[in-house]
Amino acid sequence: MxxxxxxxxxxxxxxxVFQSISAERLTECPECGGAVERLIGAGAGFLFKGSGFYQTDCRSSDYNKAAKADKPTASPPKKDEKSASKKDAKKAQ
Ligand SMILES: [Zn+2]
Structure with a gap:
């Protein structure tokens, strides 16, 4: 989509906003009800990397906090660090 x-x-x-191609485009701002214009050229996929996809700017700060809290779980395993340093020591000798 x-x-x-x-x-x-x-x-x-x-x-x-995620919309099917056949869906009617939005005309009203969710924040103030004013007129919105659709910007052309935004690629899907790229937008996933953006800070607040779909969400409003106001909400994105909270959203980012939650996202950051989830991320640091991907730390490298300590086993690899040990074996790597051993290899380096052998090479140095
Ligand atoms: Zn507005």
């Missing part, structure tokens, strides 16, 4: 990038012309709020 493509992701569409919208920007509110009233308050400047920009956001992304």
């Amino acid at each position: 493509p992701t569409y990038d919208y920007k509110c012309s009233a308050c400047g709020h920009d956001f992304e």
